Amino acid sequence: xxxxxxxxxxxxxxxxxxxxxxxxxxxxxxxxxxxxxxxxxxxxxxxxxxxxxxxxxxxxxxxxxxxxxxxxxxxxxxxxxxxxxxxxxxxxxxxxxxxxxxxxxxxxxxxxxxxxxxxxxxxxxxxxxxxxxxxxxxxxxxxxxxxxxxxxxxxxxxxxxxxxxxxxxxxxxxxxxxxxxxxxxxxxxxxxxxxxxxxxxxxxxxxxxxxxxxxxxxxxxxxxxxxxxxxxxxxxxxxxxxxxxxxxxxxxxxxxxxxxxxxxxxxxxxxxxxxxxxxxxxxxxxxxxxxxxxxxxxxxxxxxxxxxxxxxxxxxxxxxxxxxxxxxxxxxxxxxxxxxxxxxxxxxxxxxxxxxxxxxxxxxxxxxxxxxxxxxxxxxxxxxxxxxxxxxxxxxxxxxxxxxxxxxxxxxxxxxxxxxxxxxxxxxxxxxxxxxxxxxxxxxxxxxxxxxxxxxxxxxxxxxxxxxxxxxxxxxxxxxxxxxxxxxxxxxxxxxxxxxxxxxxxxxxxxxxxxxxxxxxxxxx
Numbered sequence: 001x002x003x004x005x006x007x008x009x010x011x012x013x014x015x016x017x018x019x020x021x022x023x024x025x026x027x028x029x030x031x032x033x034x035x036x037x038x039x040x041x042x043x044x045x046x047x048x049x050x051x052x053x054x055x056x057x058x059x060x061x062x063x064x065x066x067x068x069x070x071x072x073x074x075x076x077x078x079x080x081x082x083x084x085x086x087x088x089x090x091x092x093x094x095x096x097x098x099x100x101x102x103x104x105x106x107x108x109x110x111x112x113x114x115x116x117x118x119x120x121x122x123x124x125x126x127x128x129x130x131x132x133x134x135x136x137x138x139x140x141x142x143x144x145x146x147x148x149x150x151x152x153x154x155x156x157x158x159x160x161x162x163x164x165x166x167x168x169x170x171x172x173x174x175x176x177x178x179x180x181x182x183x184x185x186x187x188x189x190x191x192x193x194x195x196x197x198x199x200x201x202x203x204x205x206x207x208x209x210x211x212x213x214x215x216x217x218x219x220x221x222x223x224x225x226x227x228x229x230x231x232x233x234x235x236x237x238x239x240x241x242x243x244x245x246x247x248x249x250x251x252x253x254x255x256x257x258x259x260x261x262x263x264x265x266x267x268x269x270x271x272x273x274x275x276x277x278x279x280x281x282x283x284x285x286x287x288x289x290x291x292x293x294x295x296x297x298x299x300x301x302x303x304x305x306x307x308x309x310x311x312x313x314x315x316x317x318x319x320x321x322x323x324x325x326x327x328x329x330x331x332x333x334x335x336x337x338x339x340x341x342x343x344x345x346x347x348x349x350x351x352x353x354x355x356x357x358x359x360x361x362x363x364x365x366x367x368x369x370x371x372x373x374x375x376x377x378x379x380x381x382x383x384x385x386x387x388x389x390x391x392x393x394x395x396x397x398x399x400x401x402x403x404x405x406x407x408x409x410x411x412x413x414x415x416x417x418x419x420x421x422x423x424x425x426x427x428x429x430x431x432x433x434x435x436x437x438x439x440x441x442x443x444x445x446x447x448x449x450x451x452x453x454x455x456x457x458x459x460x461x462x463x464x465x466x467x468x469x470x471x472x473x474x475x476x477x478x479x480x481x482x483x484x485x486x487x488x489x490x491x492x493x494x495x496x497x498x499x500x501x502x503x504x505x506x507x508x509x510x511x512x513x514x515x516x517x518x519x520x521x522x523x524x525x
């Protein structure tokens with residue numbers, strides 16, 4: 001990938017910045033060749049990877065090196081795009097929002113600094129992956145479980161700061177953050193919460209602290225570079241029971257939500273309940289051509305055939321309960337009775353007790369997996385995916401209305417409808433997975449137009465996405481329009497106050513510093 005320098009930075013000035021960075025991290029950790037730039041490109045890009053090019057990458061190994069790099073970036077007016085491990089697939093991977101930004105690769109900072117089995121928390125650096133943390137827990141036989149996303153080969157911190165969602169009682173990852181350390185845009189270091197006091201042992205235990213609570217101000221933001229993060233973990237339960245319900249019809253999702261959400265809100269169910277549609281199971285059984293070899297969307301008659309052939313419901317609810325066995329049994333009877341009001345078939349029951357082996361793919365038991373990446377092979381060719389993920393109230397009516405709206409739009413583009421819902425209690429997160437072959441220009445064009453239509457029509461219905469691909473960050477921020485976009489204006493005021501040179505991640509989540517606000521419309525998908 002050819003060099004694209006940051007706006008208003010000449011090649012000579014850029015070379016000077018790279019030499020300065022090398023003086024901090026060593027020349028081997030400043031990566032500025034064409035091959036290096038390609039390595040940090042968006043491998044799932046809906047269109048040419050050159051649309052969001054990095055100029056280089058620099059990889060510090062300590063908070064002190066991060067501080068030095070940030071100060072030099074200010075001096076050389078060279079913007080940085082921080083990534084933890086760069087595995088944010090479907091959302092931009094490691095590519096920057098603004099062309100020419102230097103990727104600040106934090107993957108070398110990969111220490112697990114604390115792992116406390118008594119108070120059930122950890123402290124990690126950005127480069128610690130889910131597999132790293134899981135293996136450390138297993139190695140020391142600690143009574144702790146993780147919460148993992150569907151694809152868990154990325155960073156624990158990175159996923160949490162991007163508002164990732166998992167499938168256990170601790171599945172709202174950002175809610176489990178307690179105490180962060182961040183390098184500010186001027187190179188200063190701040191610790192939030194009780195960590196603002198030197199050597200305070202409650203730093204990662206009490207989530208508010210004294211004064212304003214800033215932990216989550218560093219999530220999905222460009223206000224600083226997080227270098228340490230405390231995260232609460234789930235104590236390993238005595239037992240666990242999985243109840244698997246096959247739900248026959250698409251519209252049944254309405255009563256499913258109205259049944260499960262009250263139990264989740266009451267605390268009887270504490271898991272984040274993930275409900276994939278039938279296609280979420282089919283992508284693990286083969287490629288699309290094995291089941292439907294025409295370019296058009298799979299028609300409903302064929303869907304019904306596939307459901308019968310593979311003994312699938314339209315949806316599957318795999319609901320897991322945790323705790324002491326008598327309590328789990330009592331909860332299970334309440335859940336089964338509630339579901340039986342609309343579903344005759346009894347669930348499949350899968351018990352686990354302390355000492356039993358755990359299946360390698362049990363994300364609801366905190367085991368990291370990369371199996372969901374198989375969905376990228378569904379279309380064939382250089383398969384890729386994007387997710388359109390609005391958040392709606394956890395009521396049957398709201399969910400049904402949103403499902404029908406998304407389906408109508410997706411059907412109009414002749415694309416397979418692949419939906420899922422996660423019930424987090426009072427809200428339902430609706431992920432519509434859009435899969436395409438990056439070697440097919442027509443498919444890419446369809447995906448772009450479809451994504452734009454989904455954003456616009458869903459906003460008209462009153463709903464917005466909770467995260468999105470970097471090419472749509474501005475467009476999604478545009479939909480948060482209360483009081484003439486007061487939220488964006490507030491973020492811009494904070495950004496300009498603490499980062500006058502616009503050094504940290506310009507354009508992230510549609511927040512542009514004044515130094516680069518003229519770039520906001522560039523690089524839009």
